[in-house]
Amino acid sequence: MSAMSRDRLSALGIDEVPDQNAMVVETSDEVSADFIISRVERCDEPAMIVVDYLQLLDQKRSNPSLEDQISSLRKYTKASGAICAVISQVDRSFDLSGRSMPEVSDIRLPNPLNLSVFDKLCFLHNGEVQFDQAA
Secondary structure, rough: OOOHHHHHHHHHOOOOOOOOOOOOOOOOOOOOHHHHHHOOOOOOOOEEEEEEOHHHHHOOOOOOOHHHHHHHHHHHHHOOOOOOEEOOOOOOOHHHOOOOOOOHEEEOOOOOOOOOOOEOOOOOOOOOEEEEEEE
């Protein structure tokens, strides 16, 4: 883990990671579903994967489509018992909508993605949290 990652965790009140392999913060520009899976499949126990943020998986045109990457992550998590949380941007037009919470249609997707592949959706806005079933 890099010194910058340790400093950020320390700022969150997490000063010690018991096992150096217990937490990996990956900041590579090569991020993709295949890259993530190759990193976590080495773990002895099911991993907790957090992708911050969904649109980065779609950034490089040399990577498979976003739909294919999310499908790969879903298959891996189902087979391995891992948990995957994917953070996404909400379209800026939501701020002008007058609604108190974003909804599925507000998720910013530069390329199409069937969001029903996710089990749950969690929206955060102004300190409030709303959970929805994805499908």
